[in-house]
Amino acid sequence: EIVLTQSPGTLSLSPGDRATLSCRASQTVTSKYIAWYQQKPGQAPRLLIYGSSSRATAIPDRFSGSGSGTDFTLTISRLEPEDFAVYFCQQYGGSVTFGGGTRVEIK
Amino acid sequence: QITLKESGPTLVKPTQTLTLTCNFSGFSLRTSGVGVGWIRQSPGKALEWLALISWDDTKQYSPSLKTRLTIAKDTSKSQVVLTITNMDPADTATYYCTLIRFITPTGFGSSDSWGQGTPVIVSS
Numbered sequence: 001e002i003v004l005t006q007s008p009g010t011l012s013l014s015p016g017d018r019a020t021l022s023c024r025a026s027q028t029v030t031s032k033y034i035a036w037y038q039q040k041p042g043q044a045p046r047l048l049i050y051g052s053s054s055r056a057t058a059i060p061d062r063f064s065g066s067g068s069g070t071d072f073t074l075t076i077s078r079l080e081p082e083d084f085a086v087y088f089c090q091q092y093g094g095s096v097t098f099g100g101g102t103r104v105e106i107k
Numbered sequence: 108q109i110t111l112k113e114s115g116p117t118l119v120k121p122t123q124t125l126t127l128t129c130n131f132s133g134f135s136l137r138t139s140g141v142g143v144g145w146i147r148q149s150p151g152k153a154l155e156w157l158a159l160i161s162w163d164d165t166k167q168y169s170p171s172l173k174t175r176l177t178i179a180k181d182t183s184k185s186q187v188v189l190t191i192t193n194m195d196p197a198d199t200a201t202y203y204c205t206l207i208r209f210i211t212p213t214g215f216g217s218s219d220s221w222g223q224g225t226p227v228i229v230s231s
Contacts (some may be wrong), residue, residue: 001170035217037154044203044221045154056219088154092215095170096144096156 002027002091004099012107019076021102023089028069030093036065036074037088039101045088049074079104109133111143111204111222118228119194125227129187129204136162136182142207143180143187144218147200155200160187161210196229 003026013019023034032052037045047056049065052072062077076083084106089099115127129143136143144159158178159167168176177190191198202225205218 030213031211033211033213033215033217037218044224045218046221047217047219050217050219090154090156090217092211092217093213095167096159096215098154098156100153 002029002094002097004089004091004097006087006089006099006102008102009100010103010105012105013079014107015079015081017079017107019074019079019083019104021074021076021087021089021104023067023072023074023099025070025072025091027094029072029091032068032072033091033093034065034067034072035090035092036063037090038083038085039088040085048087076104109206109220111206111220113202113204113222113225115202115225115227117226118230120231121195121229123194125191125194125198127189127191127202127204127225127227129189129222131185131187131204131206134206134208136160136180136185136187138162140209142210142216144205144207145178145187145189145202146205146218147198147202148224149197149200152200157202158189159207159210159215161214165214167214194229199227199229201226 036049039045053065142161145157204222206220207216208219
């Protein structure tokens, strides 16, 4: 099973800041099959990025994904108030597993 | 508009079998490349992938839960059903049904749309 480790656990930032979230896999992820999700309290997760770097429908371009091999990154270029949430990475190259999540909180 | 809605019992006893139903609209499980999956989330915890059924009836299961899971589809009713046997308090979670719009050559895919989730508590 591919284990995904997300860091940091919590990111304390201000609106307008740049957020950089990391997701490291225990082994190479096939064909960049990495997705990122955003989850707000009491809501289901929402797909942001698939295929490591493709934005899902209606996702603003301040969200971007990058990486390959075992190291992947979600970047939010300028945080909006609605971006403060928990973010999960997922790999679907070998079965499916999720990272433990990164909470982006208001500083 | 794509919608998915989960239904099932809120409370089950240990050792019982849980049956969850996902009713969906806005897409068809007859469409090549499409799948419906189940993911759960324990209170305050991360997400755990459970199972997936594809348009061609291919089924994928979590390796750690494989012996307890069964997924099936009824295309005419736009329904997918997940059963979990031998429920345990550790299975207490919110269970989500999701649409996988593109099944990759690996047999899996990202979850493009999610239902609202249905909470399940396992307690005697």
